[in-house]
Amino acid sequence: MPPSDDPAVEIVSGDPVAFVRDLKQRSGGDIWLCGGGQLAGQLLPEVDELVVKVNPIVVGSGIPLADRSFDLQHFSLVDATPIGAGVIMLHYTR
Amino acid sequence: MPPSDDPAVEIVSGDPVAFVRDLKQRSGGDIWLCGGGQLAGQLLPEVDELVVKVNPIVVGSGIPLADRSFDLQHFSLVDATPIGAGVIMLHYTR
Structure with a gap:
């Protein structure tokens, strides 16, 4: 994949878990994972x-x-909010 | 599987969808499906x-x-109820 034309976007390769662990050590805002099930499985x-x-x-x-493989990851329910059209938004923390 | 010793229990074989369709034509109470994902997939x-x-x-x-295979089955949300320990009970109808 070529580098991004947008200076706000950096395309990275390599292990996403190591990359996110490094990001979490740095100062700055929260990290928002918006991606497919495979990436979410690796980063869970x-x-x-x-x-x-x-x-x-x-x-x-x-x-x-x-x-990912069978591996229980426990969360705590914060709230469950109906957002219309029969959709419920569930919010969890660790 | 041998017949049940309990007169209130009848063990059946054959197509579960045909069996449930036939049950639904008869008078009597509601039918409660309490079973594995494969049976639920067939009966959905x-x-x-x-x-x-x-x-x-x-x-x-x-x-x-x-x-079951990819096949959208639409339901309507009736309610979403927290029942403790971070568990949410979601109730849907067609």
């Missing part, structure tokens, strides 16, 4: 907060929330 | 009401809610 142990929108649809099969 | 088109308890745990991989 580094996730401190989880926002899940539950749609009123059973899809049968598809991309998992966090694609 | 016959499900009128859905009760899902969402635990505050990401397991990574495991038994899906309804094990």
Whole structure:
């Protein structure tokens, strides 16, 4: 993948877990992971907060929330908020 | 599987969808499906009401809610109720 034309965007390769661990050591804002199930699966142990929108649809099969081996990751429910159209937003912290 | 010793329990074989469709034509109480993801996957088109308890745990991989091919099944949210220990009970109808 070529470098980004946007100076605010940096494209990185390598281990995403090591990259995020390094980011977390630095000062600055929070880190927002907005990506597919495979990346979320790799980064899940580094996730401190989880926002899940539950749609009123059973899809049968598809991309998992966090694609990884069976490994319980416990969170604490902060709130569950209906946001319209039958969608519930679930907010968790560690 | 041998017949049940309990006269209130009948063990059936064959197509579960045909069996449930036949049950739904008869008079009597509601039908409660309490079973694994594979049975739920087969019977999902016959499900009128859905009760899902969402635990505050990401397991990574495991038994899906309804094990079937990609096929959107739309429901309507009735309510979302916290039932303690970070568990949310989601109740849907068609």
